[in-house]
Amino acid sequence: MRGDRRVVVTGLGSVTAAGAGRDALWADLLAPPSPGHRPVDGWDATPWMDRAAIRHTDRCTQLAVAAAELAVSDAGGAKTLTASGRPEHAGVVLGTALAGVTTMERQSLVREARGDKRVSPFVVPMIMPNAAAAAVSQRFNWQGPCETLTTACSSGTHAIAAAARLIAYGICDTVLTGGTEAAAYGTVLAGFRNMRALSGTGRTRPFDSGRDGFTVAEGAAALVLEAEDTAQARGARILAEVLGAASTADAYDVTMPLPDGSGAARCMDLALRDAALAPSDVAQINAHGTGTLQGDLAESRAVQRIFGGDGPPVTSAKGATGHVFGASGALEAVAVVLSMTHRLIPPVQGLTDPDPELAPGLDLVRGKPRPWTPGPVLSSSFGFGGHNGCLVLGPAGA
């Protein structure tokens, strides 16, 4: 990655329908889910927040705070991370696509039924997209940059890239990054259904010939990124390294990807250049793979453009996790690091019969996890609006 400092991953946290923590996510990636959307049923924020804070935050902020707590704890705890006494060198960069939209919908119904005077005075700080990042910075008293990135379903990936650059360029020593989403509700679900993006069978089947769209999930995923020098100085356990990142726009259509995959391919190419790697160095692709007809076709063409007909193994987490929109890139980055830790590539859940229309040469991991010697991984995310984001993550100490 361009910049003067290497950027390492020292902590992981996630909260999804499968539960809280990295073990729950890893188990989830290895088993097919039950059909249907994947909200975080029975969500209880009280282990992480007091009741007053819970009343005044959207669920997406609560999930982000929980994931951030888990990641910081995984990295050794907030006290350890700010032991250098430089909270102004610790930052937060989170991604979200739809932020407090559920609170907005509920409050709109209150207003419609009972008038302006019954709208919560907290509605604005609850719905604003930066609410989750702000809550995390307050929680840890981290006073460096605190920002929110929103590029639809590529938000999480772009957030991690932005966070890594804050470290690579010497602005921060530590950044809590990731993504959060809690929009599996009401009008958002109806809108996705009516645009024919949701799976009628309730299964996300990336790259399968029978794929019919995605299922919607809620969740948050967080990573603690640190400068390699300060992480080593404190004796941190290093899980992985952020080797490169890139961002491009299709400049084509608000929902449809460029059919030839050229915009996504350019992003993959730039990310590999940022990492100073050749396509042949890549040991795994963690695809966006949403299970939509056009999206998977375009992504397969992008992969073929960069890797030819002999690329590395390809997996997609969404067959297991469902689509967490703005958190998906972060959740998948966590999945990539877990893949390195466990030396296994989880299969594409829901994939039984690869679509013959896909560009040739995709080595899709299916059926069962594939034993793997960790190497650089390309993780891609694409969002409505034509946003493309790619990260290159490498194993620790490579």
Place this chain on the structure above:
Amino acid sequence: MSDAVFETVRSCAVEVLQVAPEEVTMEADFTDHLGATSLTLVELVMAIEEACSVDLPDDGVESVRTVRDACELVRARI
């Protein structure tokens, strides 16, 4: 003096401000003793209006400091 009004104000304060019922005395100051902020005070007044089925005037609400003030404001409207 209606204890019912005090009990309603107390239950609203317990819910909105997340304080223990015994902390909510007539003399308790919402900001100094019960941790209210400008926004939670607005939320509290909304809860009291709902619970007591009254519409409290904005200028009266702005002068509320204690639980007693809130109770008197409600009693003046019912």
